[in-house]
Amino acid sequence: ADEAGGDELRSVGDYFEGEGFQRWRRIYDDESEDVNKVQRDIRDGHAKTIDIALDWFGASIEGMTVCDAGCGTGSLTIPLALRGASVCASDISGAMTQEASRRFEIAAEGSSKAVRPSFEASDLESVRGSFNTVACLDVMIHYPDNKMEEMIGHLVSMSEDRIIMSFAPKTPYYSLLKRIGELFPGKSKATRAYLHAEEDVERALNKNGFKVTKRDMTATSFYFSRILEAVRE
């Protein structure tokens, strides 16, 4: 069934503590040579998504409060913190937040502007607080539609002004690609991937009083991600 209950949340968490952590840590680390062609393509695609988000944040974000939900190894958190934003970085995987923290220390060495983020091992639904901007990049792929709506509801409840989120869009073409991908046995099938229709995501945002103000899309050969900015109306 396409229902992700507590079991799926737990299995996504377990995956990102172990095998998933090892895999994504290499993909997200520019300096790691230990990646194949597909992984390199995903790395490049993901870097573009991060660049778009950073561009939307802009350079003057000193003092801005940001919640980075599902922060991974800190690809977004770290550049924001280096620009002086006050980031609450959380991830269901403690291995991820530890790695993000380690990377922050290295990146921030000698910087006077950098603000140390608070790192928290927590699933995004347990994160609490109120932030200028809530960001959630490439996390929804792990959850089906019903769960996605619930997550958006919670994320926007923590946002004072704005949410920036990305997801793999459900279009006829990408649904086909995904089905073709599933025909090939491979070890990257450790978690299921869920695509989401942009209109479903937008409806969930609208229902919570947010209006989409920016849209962009990154597509490489093996990575595709729609990114939206929505603001409180």
Ligand code: SAM
């Ligand atoms: N947002 C980061 C980025 O773009 O660099 C990481 C993206 S990575 C594909 C997905 C991340 O979401 C993983 O680090 C995983 O541990 C985390 N994650 C998955 N389910 C989560 C949940 N329910 N709550 C918080 N984090 C979650």
